[in-house]
């Protein structure tokens with residue numbers, strides 16, 4: 001994970017630099033050239049549309065109560081994001097996507113992530129996996145977005161569909 005900073009060099013165990021220079025840390029030993037880059041981690045996120053213009057939001061078991069978000073997940077090795085988002089929706093909601101399309105890319109600086117956001121259409125019976133413990137299905141006209149990476153993807157999708165969602169405070 002690129003947001004974990006090595007205190008010691010994994011090659012020679014010397015201390016690593018403590019200030020990132022141009023986006024990376026370097027080993028402090030003169031004859032060691034190890035550097036740790038701080039590249040963002042790609043994450044896929046789904047604006048899940050249930051039947052017609054209803055949004056599925058889910059609550060992760062580890063989140064504070066009352067906080068609901070998009071379906072998200074990390075890419076597996078060599079996995080294309082188009083496949084990853086279908087897999088994540090299937091794993092987390094138990095639903096097979098009927099269609100998916102790219103909304104866009106968003107930065108999530110607090111987690112040093114690059115969000116690759118999709119619109120995914122589903123129907124059927126939601127069956128949550130172990131990561132999730134609750135979900136909500138909300139008509140598009142009542143959806144509010146939150147001011148961070150996945151929230152901006154939600155906003156952009158709703159606006160593309162002709163809605164004018166309000167921003168709510170980020171809990």
Ligand SMILES: [Zn+2]
Pocket residue numbers: 009010011012013014027028029032033034
């Ligand atoms: Zn070193």
